[in-house]
Amino acid sequence: MKLSSRPLSNSPGDAATKKRQWVKPALIGGVFVYLALFLYIPTLNVFATAFGDGIIPFLHTLTEPDFVHAAKLTLLAALIAVPLNTIFGLCAAWAIARHKFPGRALLLSILDLPFSVSPVVAGLMLVLLYGRNGWFGPLLQNLNIQVIFAFPGIVLATMFITLPFVAREVIPALEEAGFDQDEAAKTLGANEWQTFWRVTVPTIRWSLLYGVILTNARAMGEFGAVAVVSGNLVGRTQTLALFVEEAYKQYQTRAAFAAAVVLTFLALITLVLKEILERKTRIKDVE
Amino acid sequence: MAVSSSTGKKSIWQFPLSQLTQSSWPWRFTWAYLTLMLFLPIAAVVLRASTIGPIEFWRIATSPIALSTYDVTFVTALITAAINGVAGLVIAWVLVRYDFPFKRILDATIDLPFALPTAVAGLTIATVYSNNGWIGSLLTPLGIKVSFTRLGVGVAMLFISLPFVVRTVQPVLQEMESEVEEAAWCLGASEWKTFWRVVLPPLLPAILTGVALGFSRAVGEYGSIVLVAGNIPFQDLIAPVLVFQRLEQYDYVGATVIGTVLLAISLVVLLFINLLQAWGRRYDL
Numbered sequence A: 001m002k003l004s005s006r007p008l009s010n011s012p013g014d015a016a017t018k019k020r021q022w023v024k025p026a027l028i029g030g031v032f033v034y035l036a037l038f039l040y041i042p043t044l045n046v047f048a049t050a051f052g053d054g055i056i057p058f059l060h061t062l063t064e065p066d067f068v069h070a071a072k073l074t075l076l077a078a079l080i081a082v083p084l085n086t087i088f089g090l091c092a093a094w095a096i097a098r099h100k101f102p103g104r105a106l107l108l109s110i111l112d113l114p115f116s117v118s119p120v121v122a123g124l125m126l127v128l129l130y131g132r133n134g135w136f137g138p139l140l141q142n143l144n145i146q147v148i149f150a151f152p153g154i155v156l157a158t159m160f161i162t163l164p165f166v167a168r169e170v171i172p173a174l175e176e177a178g179f180d181q182d183e184a185a186k187t188l189g190a191n192e193w194q195t196f197w198r199v200t201v202p203t204i205r206w207s208l209l210y211g212v213i214l215t216n217a218r219a220m221g222e223f224g225a226v227a228v229v230s231g232n233l234v235g236r237t238q239t240l241a242l243f244v245e246e247a248y249k250q251y252q253t254r255a256a257f258a259a260a261v262v263l264t265f266l267a268l269i270t271l272v273l274k275e276i277l278e279r280k281t282r283i284k285d286v287e
Numbered sequence B: 001m002a003v004s005s006s007t008g009k010k011s012i013w014q015f016p017l018s019q020l021t022q023s024s025w026p027w028r029f030t031w032a033y034l035t036l037m038l039f040l041p042i043a044a045v046v047l048r049a050s051t052i053g054p055i056e057f058w059r060i061a062t063s064p065i066a067l068s069t070y071d072v073t074f075v076t077a078l079i080t081a082a083i084n085g086v087a088g089l090v091i092a093w094v095l096v097r098y099d100f101p102f103k104r105i106l107d108a109t110i111d112l113p114f115a116l117p118t119a120v121a122g123l124t125i126a127t128v129y130s131n132n133g134w135i136g137s138l139l140t141p142l143g144i145k146v147s148f149t150r151l152g153v154g155v156a157m158l159f160i161s162l163p164f165v166v167r168t169v170q171p172v173l174q175e176m177e178s179e180v181e182e183a184a185w186c187l188g189a190s191e192w193k194t195f196w197r198v199v200l201p202p203l204l205p206a207i208l209t210g211v212a213l214g215f216s217r218a219v220g221e222y223g224s225i226v227l228v229a230g231n232i233p234f235q236d237l238i239a240p241v242l243v244f245q246r247l248e249q250y251d252y253v254g255a256t257v258i259g260t261v262l263l264a265i266s267l268v269v270l271l272f273i274n275l276l277q278a279w280g281r282r283y284d285l
Helices: A011-050 A055-062 A065-098 A104-111 A119-130 A137-142 A151-161 A165-177 A180-187 A192-221 A224-230 A240-249 A253-286 B002-007 B014-022 B025-050 B054-061 B064-097 B103-109 B118-128 B136-142 B150-160 B162-175 B178-186 B191-220 B223-228 B239-248 B252-283
Strands: none
Touching (some): A011 A253, A011 B064, A011 B150, A055 A065, A065 A104, A065 B025, A104 B252, A119 B252, A151 A224, A165 A192, A180 A192, A192 A240, A224 A240, A224 B239, A240 A253, B025 B252, B064 B103, B064 B150, B064 B162, B239 B252
16 A cells, blocks of 8 residues: 555666655645635635624524524424434335345436435425425315425425435445344344344444434535425524525625534534444444 | 245236235335335426426427526536546545545545535635635636636535545545556556556546536535525526526426426436446446
């Protein structure tokens, strides 16, 4: 792996080593400049602007009723969407990893669709289904249930956007682990549920946790799909991400950046947890 | 499995059907959930689009404003995906082959655009690259305007699609033996030739997969761009924002047509990515 292990004795090698001495710092420097321009400076800017006037205005924003409501709504939507998608992800992974069936590859690509489709199109789909002129519009109106421009729409949009994360993380882990232990457990008399809970889940727990964390981060930060279906009513259907945009557009820069800091913390916590989980799985690999 | 004994022979389409009706409850739950959450919404858009009629569909899909948004969306996404293809390869190379201070932190923070909500990304890029922002104020004297222009759209797309190439190339590069490279080296191949003939070919499927993933994410991106761009038609208006504007005006037909075009592009790119990954597996032995 180390560059020093390269042949140094012959002259072309020597020339190349000299060349490489110039290449390495240039590449590393270039990477740092690129990441600084497009990643680090913008992220630092969030904190600098939010705390530009000191901590008091920042804390003031955090106690504003509109902000508190947006934060509550964000948490509540995630609280519903994340567990449901986790259960789905586990079931889908368990079913897909086990079964070989025609169209399996196609199903896996379709499962990825919520990743690649525009969030706005995801929102549009829900409007065409549950909106006033949608397929279920008349039915929902008769039942007096409002989905679009209301909380259920936000939850549905969040669920759609975060649909594949858990399944995508767990399927490869399950495939890698194989099913020998499951079979053994079954032979020893364990029922389906026992096998699943005592054998399958422990083997995939880190990838499962990773999938849940990703789902949660995306669920709390989702903007496009939620913007379409929520109607963005302040204090009613406004999530934190929508609060950021609305405040920015109203020239309440401080408020926008204060909410952005909260969301950035969420992202940073996600990264730290992800790093910890990756180390755990690496330790497991070594064992 | 039990079906095969009763019917003797099963056709391809019968097989999933029997799975659906006779399998365990996780299998049934998966299909029910997928139908409700994924297939039904897709069907809603596709069927709504098909009621318009092909001539009307084509007229709206190729109206001048729609064409200009495709230009801004797809061309900008393609350029940024290509830039991130090169940058991502370099970043992955540096992370795998070199040791330097802060390497772990660099590695961990590459994923920041995945974790950071897009509204935050848009807010901060718009501020940093605005005329009096940290970076924008340095560019303004040079006559370069980023925020509220197409260039801003590009910067936002660069930000959100940054990790894709790095994360697809990194594992492949990690597994690649540097001995092969050294062998080429010892046999007298030049630096450039070694890279071009030995290092690049096995990495190519991974790079292209990353580029395609980044492109598809950039094409669909809404949150950051709506904040960075001026959203002015024929200048920096992207297709997802056009869909949003059509919906705001209760023009469901217009929104559905542009939305269907975007959906179709996503599907094509997904298919392309799967083919690329199958191609990449050729190198696994």
